[in-house]
Amino acid sequence: LPCSVISRPGWPAVSCRGERGWPHASAALPAGAMVKAAARGLLERVAIAVDERVNLKHVHRRLQAVAKVLIVATFIEDALRVALTFSVQQKSMEIAGWQSPALHTLLPVLSLVVQSSGSVLIVMPGGGRRPEIG
Numbered sequence: 001l002p003c004s005v006i007s008r009p010g011w012p013a014v015s016c017r018g019e020r021g022w023p024h025a026s027a028a029l030p031a032g033a034m035v036k037a038a039a040r041g042l043l044e045r046v047a048i049a050v051d052e053r054v055n056l057k058h059v060h061r062r063l064q065a066v067a068k069v070l071i072v073a074t075f076i077e078d079a080l081r082v083a084l085t086f087s088v089q090q091k092s093m094e095i096a097g098w099q100s101p102a103l104h105t106l107l108p109v110l111s112l113v114v115q116s117s118g119s120v121l122i123v124m125p126g127g128g129r130r131p132e133i134g
Helices: 031-053 056-084 086-095 101-123
Strands: 003-008 011-017 023-028
Touching (some): 056 086, 056 101, 086 101
Antiparallel strands (some): 011 023
């Protein structure tokens, strides 16, 4: 129902009107509730103004680009960390309980390959239909 804040001497009130403009309800409100009602109305007006001016499709595309950059940066950082601290990675595999010395080397190399491949796959332009396009 459309409501408006009405200030009466001594009592702030909210008046709501039905479909035909007849008074639907009128209730006295404390000052805090009146401020909340005014803030809600302001927030609704701002939301409507933003909705009229902002194209959500463009915002979505920009957020997708930012998400890709963040994911690729994470993959690249992790791959570089594994490559630059390879001996530490081997030692952590040993501490984690992997008994075979071959696994101490194989697991960090596998991590490096997976992280690098993931970043390349995200950056590559897609030929054909991409899942996020829908």
